[in-house]
Amino acid sequence: MEWSAIWLTLRLAMVVCAVLLVVGTPIAAWLAFTRWRWKFLLEAVVALPLVLPPTVLGFYILVAIGANSPVGSLYHRVFGHRLPFTFTSLAIASVIYSLPFAVQPMVAAFSGVDRELLSASAILGASPLRTFARIVMPLSKSGIITGAVLSFAHTLGEFGVVLMVGGNIPGVTRTVSIAIYDHVEALDYASANQMALLLMAFSFIALSLTYAVNRRVWAVWPLHR
Amino acid sequence: MGEDGKGRPAADSLLSVDVVKRLNSFTLRAQFQAPPGFTMLLGPSGGGKTTLLNCVAGLMRPDAGRIAVGAKILFASAAGIDLSAAHRRLGYLFQSPALFPHMTVAQNVCYGIAKLPAAERQGRMMALLQSFRIEHLAERKPGEISGGERQRAALARSLVTDPDLLLLDEPVTALDRGTKSKILDDLRVWNAAHLIPILYVTHSPEEAFALGERVIVLEAGQVVAQGVPQEVLTSPRHETVAQIVGFENVFDAAVSALNERQGTMLCKLAGSERELEVPLIQTEVGAPVRIAIRAGDIMIAADLPHRLSARNTLPGRVRSIRREDVRVIVGIEAGVEFEVHITPAAAEELGLVSGREVWLIIKTYSCNLVEPRV
Numbered sequence: 001m002e003w004s005a006i007w008l009t010l011r012l013a014m015v016v017c018a019v020l021l022v023v024g025t026p027i028a029a030w031l032a033f034t035r036w037r038w039k040f041l042l043e044a045v046v047a048l049p050l051v052l053p054p055t056v057l058g059f060y061i062l063v064a065i066g067a068n069s070p071v072g073s074l075y076h077r078v079f080g081h082r083l084p085f086t087f088t089s090l091a092i093a094s095v096i097y098s099l100p101f102a103v104q105p106m107v108a109a110f111s112g113v114d115r116e117l118l119s120a121s122a123i124l125g126a127s128p129l130r131t132f133a134r135i136v137m138p139l140s141k142s143g144i145i146t147g148a149v150l151s152f153a154h155t156l157g158e159f160g161v162v163l164m165v166g167g168n169i170p171g172v173t174r175t176v177s178i179a180i181y182d183h184v185e186a187l188d189y190a191s192a193n194q195m196a197l198l199l200m201a202f203s204f205i206a207l208s209l210t211y212a213v214n215r216r217v218w219a220v221w222p223l224h225r
Numbered sequence: 226m227g228e229d230g231k232g233r234p235a236a237d238s239l240l241s242v243d244v245v246k247r248l249n250s251f252t253l254r255a256q257f258q259a260p261p262g263f264t265m266l267l268g269p270s271g272g273g274k275t276t277l278l279n280c281v282a283g284l285m286r287p288d289a290g291r292i293a294v295g296a297k298i299l300f301a302s303a304a305g306i307d308l309s310a311a312h313r314r315l316g317y318l319f320q321s322p323a324l325f326p327h328m329t330v331a332q333n334v335c336y337g338i339a340k341l342p343a344a345e346r347q348g349r350m351m352a353l354l355q356s357f358r359i360e361h362l363a364e365r366k367p368g369e370i371s372g373g374e375r376q377r378a379a380l381a382r383s384l385v386t387d388p389d390l391l392l393l394d395e396p397v398t399a400l401d402r403g404t405k406s407k408i409l410d411d412l413r414v415w416n417a418a419h420l421i422p423i424l425y426v427t428h429s430p431e432e433a434f435a436l437g438e439r440v441i442v443l444e445a446g447q448v449v450a451q452g453v454p455q456e457v458l459t460s461p462r463h464e465t466v467a468q469i470v471g472f473e474n475v476f477d478a479a480v481s482a483l484n485e486r487q488g489t490m491l492c493k494l495a496g497s498e499r500e501l502e503v504p505l506i507q508t509e510v511g512a513p514v515r516i517a518i519r520a521g522d523i524m525i526a527a528d529l530p531h532r533l534s535a536r537n538t539l540p541g542r543v544r545s546i547r548r549e550d551v552r553v554i555v556g557i558e559a560g561v562e563f564e565v566h567i568t569p570a571a572a573e574e575l576g577l578v579s580g581r582e583v584w585l586i587i588k589t590y591s592c593n594l595v596e597p598r599v
Binding site (some may be wrong): 045101114116117119121123124126127134135138139192 | 231282283284309311312313314315316317319320323325327328336337382386444
């Protein structure tokens with residue numbers, strides 16, 4: 001078993017999940033509550049990673065962070081090394097790639113909060129920010145958890161974008177899915193199977209837990225209090 | 226903004242509204258003033274009542290106009306003033322209680338006073354819970370209490386902020402009769418102690434009579450009638466009002482005797498010696514009551530009837546008679562003036578003419594008791 005690839009993948013998924021909670025929440029809130037007539041444009045942009053081939057996305061991200069781009073050259077000047085083929089570049093690409101998986105469940109949850117509760121909160125003197133923190137977020141818990149788990153699980157399994165932006169550097173950018181690809185290329189089906197099974201089991205457990213947490217009534221659970 | 230909420234002089238808290246708001250089906254044009262106390266907003270559904278409340282609350286932006294409470298301007302299109310709902314210092318109770326489902330009753334009530342010191346917050350919350358008799362529910366979630374209790378909690382939550390103005394949108398419509406009148410009683414007591422303008426939307430003329438010091442009738446966005454409930458509702462000059470009301474006869478009376486075993490009581494009509502037997506309510510001899518009877522619920526007999534189930538038989542004299550469409554409206558003097566609706570055939574058969582002596586027959590349960598104003 002390639003523990004360095006597994007550890008790297010988990011680390012990547014955790015970082016991406018955390019970043020998406022911070023970045024995705026305001027985007028989702030804006031999408032859920034704005035009355036801006038052109039908001040569908042942003043909705044489309046957020047959903048793009050769902051339909052684009054990962055290679056297309058990876059290609060553009062690579063170009064965007066490359067040494068010749070403003071972002072890439074700024075990064076080079078500040079940190080003294082190049083951005084592509086590092087863990088950071090992998091994280092940036094994964095955040096963009098998993099954005100819709102975090103944002104869409106949150107938008108659905110935020111939009112589902114009864115508007116009357118928001119009006120009631122405003123009339124009781126609460127600022128929009130306080131209304132969001134005290135009313136919208138607590139009532140959208142399940143949507144936020146779903147977004148977090150989906151982005152985590154989606155990052156675990158991504159391949160194309162990682163390959164384009166990160167390459168295959170053991171301990172730095174060699175994730176589980178790339179390791180599996182390598183094993184298959186080398187006709188080492190046993191190793192590939194081991195890692196694939198691990199990934200599948202992990203994803204299954206993560207998703208089962210999400211659905212379990214989101215379930216309101218445990219009809220068959222005997223220990224329900 | 227208005228930090229010293231205590232002891233404002235009554236004249237200072239006059240609500241004045243003059244707004245125009247274009248909607249899909251009509252344009253709301255409302256101009257009125259509401260002094261402290263209950264101002265009832267009546268009118269058919271879709272007449273603009275809720276829109277008006279939303280404009281006052283700051284949830285909807287009028288196209289033009291001015292809204293002010295005392296000297297504080299909430300909205301003025303000319304001056305470009307438009308305070309956000311959060312800064313208007315008002316209470317607004319929707320048709321549904323809109324309690325925050327993830328918070329306890331206590332947390333809900335404290336939501337609007339989070340900035341106060343903990344001790345004062347606790348004190349105010351308990352005082353409000355007590356005045357609405359829900360202190361035992363403080364730690365329950367909204368999902369665990371009854372509809373009436375939820376509405377009480379929502380009222381407490383609105384009033385704990387010590388608002389300058391209270392908006393109520395059919396606050397008790399969804400509740401059963403008993404719960405309804407108890408909540409209204411508590412609200413009346415609260416209002417007597419605080420005296421702020423209260424705009425109260427209702428479909429129920431009974432609530433209008435029970436609470437209202439003033440009535441405003443809105444139809445298709447226009448104010449079609451306003452004044453004290455008795456003037457506006459008992460002699461409706463506008464068809465809308467008459468339809469809403471449905472009670473053509475409303476009399477002031479005083480309880481003269483209770484008959485608890487029969488579940489009835491006798492009431493002496495004000496300005497006459499006549500008595501009516503009406504359903505028993507919790508009251509005492511001498512207490513003032515108001516009795517409402519639909520004109521279509523009163524029978525006319527040409528001769529003194531006997532062996533009837535109806536308990537009230539009053540001698541009277543026909544004062545006026547006129548035909549309106551397919552019904553005949555008869556005015557009968559029987560101590561006080563009654564209005565009675567009968568069919569043209571019935572009028573013909575009885576040979577009703579002005580000056581003729583008749584008997585009025587009124588069932589006990591046709592007499593609706595509406596509570597007088599405090």
